[in-house]
Amino acid sequence: MIRVLVVDDERMVCAHLRALLSTAGDIDVVGEAYDGAEAVEQAVARRVDVVLLDVRMPVVDGLAAAERLARLPHPPKVVMLTTFDLEEYVHRALKAHAVGFLLKDADPEDIVSAVRVAAGGGAMLAPSVTRRLLTEFTRTDAAARHEARRAVQGLTARERDVLIGLKDGLSNAEIGARLFLEETTIKGYVSRVLTKLGCANRTQAALIAHDAALTTRSPVNDN
Known part of the structure; x- marks a missing residue:
């Protein structure tokens, strides 16, 4: 319970x-x-x-x-x-x-x-609420953008794909459907992304993705 x-x-x-x-x-x-x-x-x-x-x-x-x-x-x-x-x-x-x-x-x-x-x-956060938060509340100064871009450089291409899914407010199942991967696999990726970015939750990771201007999925399919 x-x-x-x-x-x-x-x-x-x-x-x-x-x-x-x-x-x-x-x-x-x-x-x-x-x-x-x-x-x-x-x-x-x-x-x-x-x-x-x-x-x-x-x-x-x-x-x-x-x-x-x-x-x-x-x-x-x-x-x-x-x-x-x-x-x-x-x-x-x-x-x-x-x-x-x-x-x-x-x-x-x-x-x-x-x-x-x-x-x-x-x-x-529902997708619509996520977009509102990212639009209205995310830091937009140059220092924040630079910090976010530096942070995401340590991610693999697939981890960046998953991070973009978090930015879009998707659940693990929805990210898996987008990337043609099992939900359990996505759960593992999300855990690694949070660890690498030093984030306590998915929302904080989504804010970093927004600051880093991650808007397209990577063409590379790696692990």
Whole structure:
């Protein structure tokens, strides 16, 4: 079972998320919290796998809570709940190792799927959201572009193909379909790409790909 903590200062939102997630046979909502400090305490006490974390909260907001959660010895996966009205904070959340952003008005099926993907180590951004983040929030200065291009030089051609898939917001299965490779093979490539780039999650790797201006797949088919 995937152990989930829902965090929002509006108790009705927590109740809605609990009711929704409890309909999934493999998800167990083990707690609710109504501010960031309580979220960190419960995440530790209840040994949760995934935290659905609101951005705007009193006392300790979601961004500060995400930073505290990232410093835990065994940090849970964090998905920020947002309406995208706090654009200037997106990079701060990514640096705190949040695996993605979930719109509060997302379809119920997408919310359930998001928890499952996060628990499995995937990114929580739909392709359209990924493109929005990359367009609006990625650093565009020359130093950042140079750093990103230097970082991707250490990747093989196939790893660059996989990285482009991450930039496009694709799942492992979708990248595999694009490259005619098995999903398990893609999972291995993703792990190597994250390690080589020093990234904690797929979203951070996607941002590097954007800064490096990786837009076309490599014609070379290597390992």
